């Protein structure tokens with residue numbers, strides 16, 4: 755019995771010492787908070803890669819796109835191949851937009867979602883003529899042109915097509931009007 759007590763006491767002390775060590779001595783290893791959305795980027799020197807990263811952040815964050823557009827059980831189509839699908843959309847007789855390439859199609863989808871409504875995804879009772887997707891440039895999301903261009907570049911990239919973005923034009927526009 756005596757032996758048991760000795761072991762029990764040892765175990766208690768071990769726990770006490772370990773806790774004290776973790777609380778008082780061990781370095782703080784709590785993960786640092788994620789970087790803020792508004793990270794500093796020198797637009798003048800921004801590379802296409804950085805622009806695409808901004809696009810991904812907007813898609814998953816501020817743009818709210820990823821809330822509806824999910825790979826599994828989303829209430830909107832998966833966009834992992836949108837730059838490829840876009841060509842078929844623009845050839846569809848139901849297409850009412852003005853886009854002439856995938857980049858423009860993606861931008862148009864954000865600004866005028868009803869220009870083409872993916873079959874089965876239209877607002878109820880509209881026979882797929884009205885999209886339930888909100889205009890991304892309007893509140894509450896209110897993306898700027900720069901942010902929408904970045905999202906389009908990101909979606910083109912994940913589709914396996916390189917981004918076809920005219921970065922110099924976008925930089926010039928952003929530097930002249932801040933949007």
Ligand code: HEC
Pocket residue numbers: 813817818819820821822823829830831833836839843859860863864867868870871872875876885886887888890897905
């Ligand atoms: C409230 C849900 C919702 C949100 C938020 C949303 N979408 Fe959509 N989106 C849809 C639905 C539903 C469709 C399919 C109907 C249609 O074609 O308009 C769609 C269609 C699209 C299409 C065309 C898909 C195709 O296959 O032709 C693109 C591109 C797109 N969305 C991009 C975006 C981007 C980028 C954002 C974020 C800025 C976004 N969406 C935010 C619901 C949403």
